C-alpha cells in the first residue's frame with residue numbers, strides 16, 4: 262500500500278477531468294483501510310469509489326483513499342431466494358452480469374450503470390423502473406473516526422429518490438465496504454413497465470423475456486441514449502428530476518400544457534429535467550469543451566479538455582434558464598467537488 266504524492270485523477274473520474282490529489286492511496290482490504298485511517302488520523306481525507314458521480318472543479322488537497330476491495334459471493338440461499346454479497350470496489354455492471362449469468366433476478370434493469378458497487382447505496386441508483394432499494398438488504402461500513410464496522414439495514418439507509426442517509430445525516434462519516442442484495446432464483450419479477458424496455462423487446466419480437474433479454478434491452482437503450490464515458494467524458498444524469506407539489510405543478514402546467522410529468526404520490530409529481538432542458542434549447546449544444554449530450558439532455562459531456570469549472574458553468578447556465586422559463590429549480594445529482 263503506497264501513498265503517492267501529486268497523483269492525477271483523470272483516469273479516476275468518468276468525466277475525464279484533469280485534477281490532482283495531494284496524496285493518493287488504493288486500499289485492497291478492510292484491514293488496509295483501517296491501517297490507512299489509523300495512520301492518517303489528522304489528515305484531510307477524500308473517499309473515492311468509481312468516480313462516476315462527481316465533477317472535479319479543483320485539485321483535492323487531501324489524502325484520496327480509493328476503495329478497491331474486490332470479491333463477490335453467495336451468502337445464503339433457499340429454494341426461491343439468494344443473498345449475494347459484493348465488496349465495494351467491484352464494478353457494478355460486472356456484478357450485475359455475474360448475477361444474471363447465474364439466473365439471479367432483481368438487478369437486470371440496472372445493467373450498464375457506471376460506477377462501483379460500494380457507491381450504489383449512497384445515491385440509491387436506479388434505472389428503468391428499478392432502484393437499488395428494491396433488492397438491497399444491508400451494507401457494511403467503516404466509521405472513519407473510530408474505524409469500527411457498522412451494519413446498515415435497508416430501513417437505516419433512509420432511501421429516497423437518489424437519496425440515502427449517506428448523503429445526509431451520515432455524510433462523510435462512513436466508508437461502505439460491502440453490500441448484500443436479496444435476489445430471486447425462481448418467479449423472477451420481470452419489470453418491463455418502463456416504456457423504452459417494452460418497445461426494445463417488441464422490436465426484437467421477444468414476448469416472454471428472460472433476465473438476460475431484459476438486461477440486453479437495457480444495455481441497447483443505454484447505449485443509444487447515453488454516451489460511453491470511455492469515449493466521451495460524462496457522469497450520467499447531471500441533474501435530478503425535480504419533484505414538485507401537485508398544487509405548484511398545476512399552476513405551471515396551465516402555462517405549459519405539453520409539460521411531461523409522472524405522478525409519484527397523492528401530493529407530488531416528478532417532471533423530467535431532460536424535457537425541460539431540451540425545451541430550453543440546450544440539447545446537443547456545445548460551449549467550448551463542455552456540452553449537453555445530443556441524445557439525452559440530462560447528461561453533460563466533456564469533449565476532451567474541459568475543466569470542471571467549465572462544466573459547472575454550463576450547469577449553472579442551464580439551472581438559471583430553466584428557473585427563468587418555468588420557475589422550477591433543478592438540482593445537480595452529481596457531487597460537485
Ligand code: EPU
Nearest residue numbers: 388389390497498500501502533535536539556557558559
Ligand atoms: N426527455 C426529453 N428530452 C431528453 C431526455 C428526456 O424530453 O433529452 C423526456 C423523455 O421524453 C421522457 C422523459 O424525459 O419522457 C424521461 O426520459 P428517460 O427515460 O431518458 O429518463 P430520465 O428521467 O431522463 C432517468 C434517470 C436515468 C435513468 C433513466 C431511465 C434520473 C436523474 N435519471 O432519466 O439515470 O437511466 O431515468 O430509468 O433519475 C443516472 O442517474 O445517471 C441515469 C442515467
